[in-house]
Amino acid sequence: MDALEVRNLHVAYDRKAVLEQVDMTIPKESLxxxxGPNGAGKSTLIKAVLGMLKRSSGEISILGKPYNPKNRIVGYVPQRGSVDWDFPTNALDVILMGRYGHIGWFKRPSKQDIAMAKEALQKLGMEEYADRQIRQLSGGQQQRVFLARALVQDAEVYFMDEPFVGVDAKTEKAIIDLLRELKQKGKTVIVVHHDLQTVPEYFDHTLLLNRTVIANGPTEEVFTKELLQKTYGGTLAFFTAPGEQRSG
Incomplete structure (x- = not known):
C-alpha cells in the first residue's frame, strides 16, 4: 500500500489548466x-489532494482509501505567507489546535493534550515562547509553531508547503531533524521544496513536476541533470547535480 496515489488528476483555474494528467504514487515511510519551477502546480497539487481545491477530474487515495479530512490521518503545514499572523492567540494555543481533531472543537484540552503541545514546542526549541503572541514571533519561529501544530496531530501522512522558505539555519536544522524523526516513526512526509541543492541530502524520494509529472521515484534515480533540465527548461541555471563539478 502506498501513502498517496493520484490518478488522472486535472485542475484548472478559470478554465486554464494548472495540472494535467497527474499520475503518481508516493511510498509509505518516505521523505x-x-x-519544480514557479507556476508548476506544486502547491496546487497538495491542495487538490486535500480537497482544498476543486479538481476537474482525478482519483486520490491516502493509505489505500479515499481521503476524508475527518479520519485524522493527514497533517498539513501551509505556506507561512498564507496564514493570518495577526490573529490574537499565543504559540501554545496554536499548537493545541492540532489536537482538535482528536478532542473536538467544543471540549477543553486535557492535561495530556497540553503536555503533548509543550513537548512539541520543546522539540522545536520553542518552549520559552509558549505564551508569546504569534504576531510577535519571527518568521522562523512562526514556522516552527506550525510544525509543532502538525506534530501533535499525530498523523500518518504529512503535507508541508515550503516549510524551509525564509527561515534561518537553526530553524532549517530543527525542521529537517523533525522530518527525519517522523520518518523513523513510520510516518510519510511530502514536502514542496524549492532549494535544489539540499534535495539529495534531505529527501529519499522526489517528484519532479511541471503541470504534469516529469519523473517520480527514489531521489538517486530521478534527481539527475537531464530530468531537472526537462522539468525546469531554460530556467535551470547554476545548478550542479550530485557528483558533478562546476566548470569554469
Whole structure:
C-alpha cells in the first residue's frame, strides 16, 4: 500500500489548466520532495489532494482509501505567507489546535493534550515562547509553531508547503531533524521544496513536476541533470547535480 496515489488528476483555474494528467504514487515511510519551477502546480497539487481545491477530474487515495479530512490521518503545514499572523492567540494555543481533531472543537484540552503541545514546542526549541503572541514571533519561529501544530496531530501522512522558505539555519536544522524523526516513526512526509541543492541530502524520494509529472521515484534515480533540465527548461541555471563539478 502506498501513502498517496493520484490518478488522472486535472485542475484548472478559470478554465486554464494548472495540472494535467497527474499520475503518481508516493511510498509509505518516505521523505518526499515535490520539486519544480514557479507556476508548476506544486502547491496546487497538495491542495487538490486535500480537497482544498476543486479538481476537474482525478482519483486520490491516502493509505489505500479515499481521503476524508475527518479520519485524522493527514497533517498539513501551509505556506507561512498564507496564514493570518495577526490573529490574537499565543504559540501554545496554536499548537493545541492540532489536537482538535482528536478532542473536538467544543471540549477543553486535557492535561495530556497540553503536555503533548509543550513537548512539541520543546522539540522545536520553542518552549520559552509558549505564551508569546504569534504576531510577535519571527518568521522562523512562526514556522516552527506550525510544525509543532502538525506534530501533535499525530498523523500518518504529512503535507508541508515550503516549510524551509525564509527561515534561518537553526530553524532549517530543527525542521529537517523533525522530518527525519517522523520518518523513523513510520510516518510519510511530502514536502514542496524549492532549494535544489539540499534535495539529495534531505529527501529519499522526489517528484519532479511541471503541470504534469516529469519523473517520480527514489531521489538517486530521478534527481539527475537531464530530468531537472526537462522539468525546469531554460530556467535551470547554476545548478550542479550530485557528483558533478562546476566548470569554469
Amino acid at each position: 518526499t520532495a515535490i520539486v
